Amino acid sequence: xxxxxxxxxxxxxxxxxxxxxxxxxxxxxxxxxxxxxxxxxxxxxxxxxxxxxxxxxxxxxxxxxxxxxxxxxxxxxxxxxxxxxxxxxxxxxxxxxxxxxxxxxxxxxxxxxxxxxxxxxxxxxxxxxxxxxxxxxxxxxxxxxxxxxxxxxxxxxxxxxxxxxxxxxxxxxxxxxxxxxxxxxxxxxxxxxxxxxxxxxxxxxxxxxxxxxxxxxxxxxxxxxxxxxxxxxxxxxxxxxxxxxxxxxxxxxxxxxxxxxxxxxxxxxxxxxxxxxxxxxxxxxxxxxxxxxxxxxxxxxxxxxxxxxxxxxxxxxxxxxxxxxxxxxxxxxxxxxxxxxxxxxxxxxxxxxxxxxxxxxxxxxxxxxxxxxxxxxxxxxxxxxxxxxxxxxxxxxxxxxxxxxxxxxxxxxxxxxxxxxxxxxxxxx
Amino acid sequence: xxxxxxxxxxxxxxxxxxxxxxxxxxxxxxxxxxxxxxxxxxxxxxxxxxxxxxxxxxxxxxxxxxxxxxxxxxxxxxxxxxxxxxxxxxxxxxxxxxxxxxxxxxxxxxxxxxxxxxxxxxxxxxxxxxxxxxxxxxxxxx
Numbered sequence: 001x002x003x004x005x006x007x008x009x010x011x012x013x014x015x016x017x018x019x020x021x022x023x024x025x026x027x028x029x030x031x032x033x034x035x036x037x038x039x040x041x042x043x044x045x046x047x048x049x050x051x052x053x054x055x056x057x058x059x060x061x062x063x064x065x066x067x068x069x070x071x072x073x074x075x076x077x078x079x080x081x082x083x084x085x086x087x088x089x090x091x092x093x094x095x096x097x098x099x100x101x102x103x104x105x106x107x108x109x110x111x112x113x114x115x116x117x118x119x120x121x122x123x124x125x126x127x128x129x130x131x132x133x134x135x136x137x138x139x140x141x142x143x144x145x146x147x148x149x150x151x152x153x154x155x156x157x158x159x160x161x162x163x164x165x166x167x168x169x170x171x172x173x174x175x176x177x178x179x180x181x182x183x184x185x186x187x188x189x190x191x192x193x194x195x196x197x198x199x200x201x202x203x204x205x206x207x208x209x210x211x212x213x214x215x216x217x218x219x220x221x222x223x224x225x226x227x228x229x230x231x232x233x234x235x236x237x238x239x240x241x242x243x244x245x246x247x248x249x250x251x252x253x254x255x256x257x258x259x260x261x262x263x264x265x266x267x268x269x270x271x272x273x274x275x276x277x278x279x280x281x282x283x284x285x286x287x288x289x290x291x292x293x294x295x296x297x298x299x300x301x302x303x304x305x306x307x308x309x310x311x312x313x314x315x316x317x318x319x320x321x322x323x324x325x326x327x328x329x330x331x332x333x334x335x336x337x338x339x340x341x342x343x344x345x346x347x348x349x350x351x352x353x354x355x356x357x358x359x360x361x362x363x364x365x366x367x368x369x370x371x372x373x374x375x376x377x378x379x380x381x382x383x384x385x386x387x388x389x390x391x392x393x394x395x396x397x398x399x400x401x402x403x404x405x406x407x408x409x410x411x412x413x414x415x416x417x418x419x420x421x422x423x424x425x426x427x428x429x
Numbered sequence: 430x431x432x433x434x435x436x437x438x439x440x441x442x443x444x445x446x447x448x449x450x451x452x453x454x455x456x457x458x459x460x461x462x463x464x465x466x467x468x469x470x471x472x473x474x475x476x477x478x479x480x481x482x483x484x485x486x487x488x489x490x491x492x493x494x495x496x497x498x499x500x501x502x503x504x505x506x507x508x509x510x511x512x513x514x515x516x517x518x519x520x521x522x523x524x525x526x527x528x529x530x531x532x533x534x535x536x537x538x539x540x541x542x543x544x545x546x547x548x549x550x551x552x553x554x555x556x557x558x559x560x561x562x563x564x565x566x567x568x569x570x571x
Contacts, residue, residue: 090515092556144558190543217519218554225522302515312556314515367533379522381556383515384536 036140043325046407049083055400058083062391063234063321063332070333079329084398084405085098087236087332088253088318088390091382092304094215095195095266096313097133098151098293101187102162104128105179110172111164115139116150116181123164126173131192134313136302146311148303151191154183155255155296189293191255191301194267197317199237199285200341203228203364203378205356205371208347213308219346223356223371226343229381232336232361234321237285239332241278243270245321247408250291253318253394255301258403259291261319269418278331281358285412289317300390300417316386318394332383336361343371351420372373432480434506434547436492436497437530439473448498449475452532456489457481463546474548476506505563506547511538513559520560 011381052058059082062070066085070078100121102111110127114120118140136147159180168175183189205226206212206219213219217227232238240246250261265286272280300316323329327331341364342355359369365384368375397403439448444467450460458481467473468484477488492498516538520529529539529551552560 089516160524217556218523218550220523227519227522302557303559306556307553314517314557365533379524380498380531380536381522383517385516388536 008348013025015261043079043156044083044323046322046324046405049322050353050404052083053398053401053404055421057076060084060086060320060398062388063087063239064391066329066332067233067335069331072237075329075333078333079323079326082323082329084395085321085323085332086318086391086394086398087234087239088316088387088394089197089231089235090314090386090390091231091383092111092215092301092306092312093196093198094135094192094310094312095149096151096191096193096315097131098154098189098191100130100154100189101134102128102181103187103335105174105177107174107224108172109166109174109177110169111166111177113165115163116147116160117153119145119147119150120152121147122366129330135311137311142326143305143308143310146303146305148311148313151293151313152298152301152303154189155293155298157182157184165300165372167230177200183294190290191259191293191296192262192288192290192296193265193315194288195267195286196289196315197236197265197287197319198230199241200280200285200339201228201230201234201283203213203341203343203348203359203369205343205376206347207345207356212346213306214346215306215312216346217379218307222375225366226369226371226376226378227381228341228364228378230341230361231384231387232339232365232383233334234384234387236278237287237319237341238334240319240321240328241274241280241331241334242413243285243412244328244331245324245408246255246287246319247411249406249409250319251403251406252320253290253300253316253390253397254291254296255293255316256299256393257291257295257299259289260406261287261408263288264412264416266414267418268413270413271415271417274342275338277334277338279334281340282342287317287412290349300386314386315360315382316390318390320394320398320403320405336365343369430480431483431486432478432543433486434503434543434545435475435477435479436499436501436503436547437475437477437493437562438501440497441470443497444469444471444473446496448493448496449477451492452479452489456485456492457534458485458489461491465540467494476503490538503547503563505542506545507540507549507551508561508563509538510561513557514538514555515557515559519556520554523554525550554569 112123118138122131132147134148138145204216205223259333268286272284302314304312343357346354461478464476490500526544526546
């Protein structure tokens, strides 16, 4: 009865032809039986796991470690014994930035044009609020310094030059300011990244005769290399492919601090083709994440410059996944050999680039992939080494009772289509 | 026998002289040219692996100097800042020699200076600028 009542409330429970039990179904820690399979589906609830975390008795392992545990103990025993699996990623994520509030000067200014270390920040918010985007280049140093570097400097406690201009108002008479700030001198400073933690991503190559400088790194001519940027079997959304436990409000590791999933990320596209294990075959879901910049560490947030492309930012994200039942256990035990992406030709200047091959992350991580009958060397852009470190830190936090899991406040959209932008005539109204 | 990596810089007037020939012929050195930038009336640069007896290499260096050619033994063709590095692997995408490679067990970057061609391509491929020229030769292609 409970199940059906919940389904009616949810209004939709079939997702791409399979049953999805939403996280909030476990609110009461209710155990229920699926008659079709005739066994207990709800191994643990969020509350039961959090109680164990509070008692420092939770069994926490990383998404790489769980694979071996399942091999040794079998899935059912693993599902019973393991409470939480930590996932992580540390890759360049351009759609990132920070909201800052500077506090009011005397006399006050309504900042309309703002620069931080000569990097332009947004002046279209209230008087002393701004958003600094990671990819904004410096007006003096070009691509060698940008918004991401400002963010890293703030995290590192460095002084940052703030210049602002205003047209002046009766209530905000000052028209110019030139001063220095740091993270302790300002009010709020929080990262808000509109699109992070892509669930899978295309691999890149270049079939043209010239070297290409891209956000996927330097692509050598005539398919001289293939680059990829995912932590594979350790990556958060590849371990919860249908977003059963990761949703709005999920507490996460962000840049060394505790942060939250704020919304689905931009271009969130769950309706991609998927493998039998649920993982999408192309870039699919995304997360918008938020967290307190003042508590972050530049070990897990790092400014980056992609030659002749622009500024970006390595963002460290770790997400815990509760092993609520057998299905979650199955999801988190996914392996690199069963996660696939396609290699795209970045020399085609179109949003619809041709796919040259489908490859697994096991192949990508092996050092070369077969492309048009030839072995092409591969290189990662996302640091598996730092991702592992993050998964380990998060595991320690949870095991030490310092980090409890959160049931999503609302689920991520389970269907959405990403639109293109067409060039059309007409008038704005 | 010992092996070193050397950087040779020819002033414009010396570019026409067969210095490398003499290094091989007179000092019995085994030379492998890793990088060459040679043009008429411009400073010429060679980066080479040199294998030979230590005393022959010393005599060859003295000979090069007497010819007006700057001869420098390179310990590190590029300098890798381990602390700054995030081990992403972007440099390994462009390294032609395999001197920069990923350890596929712990996924740290491994730099083997002896294998480096001193092509300097990695310097700009590194997103966090953890690689810089190891000596003050002009980077290739500049």
